[in-house]
Amino acid sequence: KAGVTQTPxxxxxxxxxxxxxxxxxxxxxxxxxxxxxxxxxxxQFLFEYFSETQRNKGNFxxxxxxxxxxxxxxxxxxxxxxxxxxxxxxxxxxxxxxSGGYTFGSxxxxxxx
Amino acid sequence: AQSVTQPDIHITVSEGASLELRxxxxxxxTPYLxxxxxxxxxxxQLLLKYFSGDTLVQGIKGFEAEFKRxxxxxxxxxxxxxxxxxxxxxxxxxxILTGGGNKLTFGxxxxxxxxx
Numbered sequence: 001k002a003g004v005t006q007t008p009x010x011x012x013x014x015x016x017x018x019x020x021x022x023x024x025x026x027x028x029x030x031x032x033x034x035x036x037x038x039x040x041x042x043x044q045f046l047f048e049y050f051s052e053t054q055r056n057k058g059n060f061x062x063x064x065x066x067x068x069x070x071x072x073x074x075x076x077x078x079x080x081x082x083x084x085x086x087x088x089x090x091x092x093x094x095x096x097x098x099s100g101g102y103t104f105g106s107x108x109x110x111x112x113x
Numbered sequence: 114a115q116s117v118t119q120p121d122i123h124i125t126v127s128e129g130a131s132l133e134l135r136x137x138x139x140x141x142x143t144p145y146l147x148x149x150x151x152x153x154x155x156x157x158q159l160l161l162k163y164f165s166g167d168t169l170v171q172g173i174k175g176f177e178a179e180f181k182r183x184x185x186x187x188x189x190x191x192x193x194x195x196x197x198x199x200x201x202x203x204x205x206x207x208x209i210l211t212g213g214g215n216k217l218t219f220g221x222x223x224x225x226x227x228x229x
Binding site: 004006031033035042043045048050055056058090092094101102103104105106107109 | 147154155156158162203207210213215217219221
């Protein structure tokens with residue numbers, strides 16, 4: 001079966017712009033989580049969506065937002081980009097509970113210049 | 114607060130040698146534990162997971178891990194390393210949040226280099 005698909009794979013944006021990243025989970029997976037990976041901070045939890053509702057959010061400013069659609073696809077948005085937002089953004093999908101583990105996509109590499 | 118410690122930032126082993134990557138966690142309840150591997154420029158691939166039951170868990174690619182509650186550890190092992198195992202390895206603890214959701218807390222990773 002198809003894995004988690006993230007688009008685009010690479011993105012270059014200018015400071016102050018905004019960006020939208022997309023994630024299509026594995027068919028049947030209803031939970032989608034987002035993580036930011038940077039060399040300095042490592043892997044950090046951004047937020048989790050389930051049935052179109054944000055269940056939890058990590059310690060990130062309000063410039064980071066997301067949503068989930070009825071087909072479980074998810075998008076995350078970052079407004080007013082800063083240089084420090086440059087990172088690999090990873091999406092993970094899972095069944096209702098985490099006992100099945102999380103499947104990660106290949107990520108979107110965002111570079112802010 | 115939940116935390117995961119991977120004390121070894123870099124490890125170098127010879128091909129064919131055995132491998133053990135260390136992971137210690139801090140979590141109040143019975144943890145969900147995971148090991149992931151990441152190749153350069155790629156996402157995370159699940160190697161194995163532990164939820165309950167047998168404390169020795171078998172995973173993909175010949176990896177195994179042992180959960181030791183008394184030591185709060187979940188070390189990853191492989192009896193014979195292959196050059197293709199060179200990658201970064203992340204240990205993670207999964208926990209249920211107050212909103213009913215879940216999240217993973219990751220360690221800082223261990224970069225594995227394999228010498229031929």
